Amino acid sequence: MTVRLASRGRVAIAAIPIAGFFSTPFFPFAQEPTLWFGLPAVMVWFTGMIVLSVASLQVIERSYMRDGGGELDRLEKEGKVP
Numbered sequence: 453m454t455v456r457l458a459s460r461g462r463v464a465i466a467a468i469p470i471a472g473f474f475s476t477p478f479f480p481f482a483q484e485p486t487l488w489f490g491l492p493a494v495m496v497w498f499t500g501m502i503v504l505s506v507a508s509l510q511v512i513e514r515s516y517m518r519d520g521g522g523e524l525d526r527l528e529k530e531g532k533v534p
Contacts, residue, residue, distance in 0.1 A: 457521065462512045469505040473498070 476482055481493035488496040 457512075457516055462515060465508045465512055469501050469508055472501045472504065476501075 476494065476497060479497070481488075481497070486493040
């Protein structure tokens with residue numbers, strides 16, 4: 453079985469929210485006191501990145517399972533990994 457959890461596409465999907473987290477200090481709203489929806493802009497941005505992280509991990513999990521990852525996980529659990 454050739455299913456890999458860390459394929460290029462899945463890593464690219466996970467990299468989007470990571471890039472958002474690490475680029476936060478370079479955005480103008482992080483340098484000045486700005487309110488979005490009555491909250492500090494950085495807090496709203498981080499909340500969005502957390503939601504995006506959860507969504508991207510969900511997409512990665514579904515992609516992995518669709519490609520046969522469930523069977524590979526079962527074989528690994530039984531100690532029969534090829």
